[in-house]
Amino acid sequence: MIILGFSFMLACNESPYMQGKRLYVANCQNCHMEDGSGLAKLVPSLQESALLGSPVIACIIKNGIQDTIRNDQTFLVKEMPAFGKLSATEITNITNYINHSWYKNFKETNITEIESALKNCP
Amino acid sequence: MSPFKLIFSMLCLTAIACNDSPTELPYLGNKVIENGKEIYHTVGQFNHYNQDSVLMTNKDFAEYIYVADFFFTSCPSICPKVAKEMLRIHDALKDDPQVKVVSFTIDPIRDTPQRLKLYGDNLGIDHKKWIFLTGDKDATLDLAATYFVAALEDADAPGGFDHSGKIVLIDKQGHVRSFSEGTDPSTTPKLIEDIKKLSASYTHPK
Numbered sequence: 001m002i003i004l005g006f007s008f009m010l011a012c013n014e015s016p017y018m019q020g021k022r023l024y025v026a027n028c029q030n031c032h033m034e035d036g037s038g039l040a041k042l043v044p045s046l047q048e049s050a051l052l053g054s055p056v057i058a059c060i061i062k063n064g065i066q067d068t069i070r071n072d073q074t075f076l077v078k079e080m081p082a083f084g085k086l087s088a089t090e091i092t093n094i095t096n097y098i099n100h101s102w103y104k105n106f107k108e109t110n111i112t113e114i115e116s117a118l119k120n121c122p
Numbered sequence: 123m124s125p126f127k128l129i130f131s132m133l134c135l136t137a138i139a140c141n142d143s144p145t146e147l148p149y150l151g152n153k154v155i156e157n158g159k160e161i162y163h164t165v166g167q168f169n170h171y172n173q174d175s176v177l178m179t180n181k182d183f184a185e186y187i188y189v190a191d192f193f194f195t196s197c198p199s200i201c202p203k204v205a206k207e208m209l210r211i212h213d214a215l216k217d218d219p220q221v222k223v224v225s226f227t228i229d230p231i232r233d234t235p236q237r238l239k240l241y242g243d244n245l246g247i248d249h250k251k252w253i254f255l256t257g258d259k260d261a262t263l264d265l266a267a268t269y270f271v272a273a274l275e276d277a278d279a280p281g282g283f284d285h286s287g288k289i290v291l292i293d294k295q296g297h298v299r300s301f302s303e304g305t306d307p308s309t310t311p312k313l314i315e316d317i318k319k320l321s322a323s324y325t326h327p328k
Contacts, residue, residue, distance in 0.1 A: 031202045039202050040209065042244040081198050 020097025023090055027083055028098075036102050052103035055117035058091050062118055088115050147291075147320055150298040151270065164296040165190075166268035170226065170257035173239040173249060184294060187320050188222040189313070191289050191304055192266045192273045194229035195241045199280040204287040204304030209245055211289070212252050214314045220321050223252040228263060228273050228283050230256045270298060291316055294324065 015021050025034075032038050036046035051057050064082030086094070092114045099106050151163025165180075172178050189211055193201045208223055215221040227233035233241075238254035245252075259275075266273035266285070269292075273285035287304035291313065299320055302313035 030199055033202075033206070039206050040245045042205070042241065043202055079196070081196075 015097055015100060017093060017097040017100055020093035020095070020100075023086070023094045024097050027086070028094065031080075036098070046098055047102045049102070052099055053105060053107070055109075055113060057095055057098070058088075058114045058117040059121035061086060061091050061094060063121060088118060091118070146323065147299040147316055150301070162295075162297045164268075165292055165298065166265045168226075168255065168257060168261070168265055170255035170262070171235050173235050173242055173254045175235040178253065178255060180296060183222065183224075183292075186220055186222045187291065187293050187299075187317065187324070188224050189289050189291050189317065190224040190226065190269055191287070192226045192228050192262070192269070192271050192285055194227050194281065194283060195233050195237055196229065197281045197283070200285075200287045200305050204289065205245065207289060207302070207304045207307060207310045208252070209247070210307075210310055211314060211317070212247055215317060215321075216248065216251065218318075218321055220324060221251075221317055223247075225252070225254050226262055226265065227254065227256045228259065228266065228285060229281075230259050230262065270301070289313060291320065293320060 031043045032046055033043075038045040046052070051060070060080065061083050063084070065080040088111055092109060092111045095109050095114060099109065149162040153160050153162055155161075167180055169177060169179055189208070191204055191208060193204060195201075205225075208225065212223045215223075227238065233254075233256050235254075235256060238256060239249070242249055242252060242254060263273050263275070269288075269290045271286055271288050271290065273283065275282065276284040289302045289304045289310075290298055291300040293299050300313055300316035302309040
């Protein structure tokens with residue numbers, strides 16, 4: 001019973017998207033932080049991001065953001081490096097990890113959805 | 123064991139050994155002989171522009187104690203983590219006018235004063251308290267060594283520079299008195315304590 005309880009606790013603390021978590025740690029965590037809180041207005045927080053659950057997230061991971069124009073009151077510098085080397089599978093894993101961690105209406109994304117999102121990037 | 127780790131563990135031991143008495147912070151680095159006099163290690167000279175394009179030198183900090191780090195704004199690796207700790211220090215010491223926070227960019231080609239200003243705006247900092255400095259690249263890389271911070275150009279490193287994330291405390295005479303690992307948030311409270319201790323030593327000299 002105790003062992004069962006422990007394994008249940010462990011299971012709750014571990015994200016079911018371990019591959020996505022590893023990729024997040026390697027590629028995203030330095031800026032977006034372990035808890036996704038980001039850094040002031042410099043690095044947007046993922047916790048409250050309006051982009052959670054949106055397929056646009058795949059395009060941002062793949063192509064980054066380059067917009068240094070001071071025209072937005074919320075973010076003065078919009079800049080994120082592109083992670084062009086990541087495959088659609090890896091982007092799917094990261095997307096699922098991020099959404100599972102911080103998106104209230106979490107729904108699993110599959111690779112077909114990510115592939116089609118990547119084809120339609122702006 | 124690296125000399126830094128050794129010094130740091132020695133610092134910790136001292137702190138544990140005498141946690142009640144307000145001991146003086148140690149002087150880090152080797153003493154040098156100058157004009158027949160032994161003096162403590164002093165950080166190098168700089169001529170750098172701040173985020174308002176005003177030229178600043180060591181003399182501008184003679185009335186202040188400051189923490190310094192070396193970074194660049196487009197750094198994809200450790201910089202945001204270190205910036206988060208610098209921000210903690212900036213916030214913790216915001217009411218002590220004797221304390222400044224200084225960030226040297228090691229990427230002056232991209233990090234113009236205007237860009238540094240934007241970076242500071244995004245961090246929501248007081249530009250009078252947190253000074254960003256940009257200047258000659260090679261001079262800055264050499265300068266970093268005198269702050270005991272490793273910084274070098276490396277095409278294979280993320281963003282083109284390889285550097286350590288140390289945050290270093292400098293006294294009014296330019297001596298290195300304490301440091302923390304900017305990449306390890308658990309080392310920040312000790313540094314904040316040391317800053318307060320050093321600041322108090324000027325306000326209430328023994």
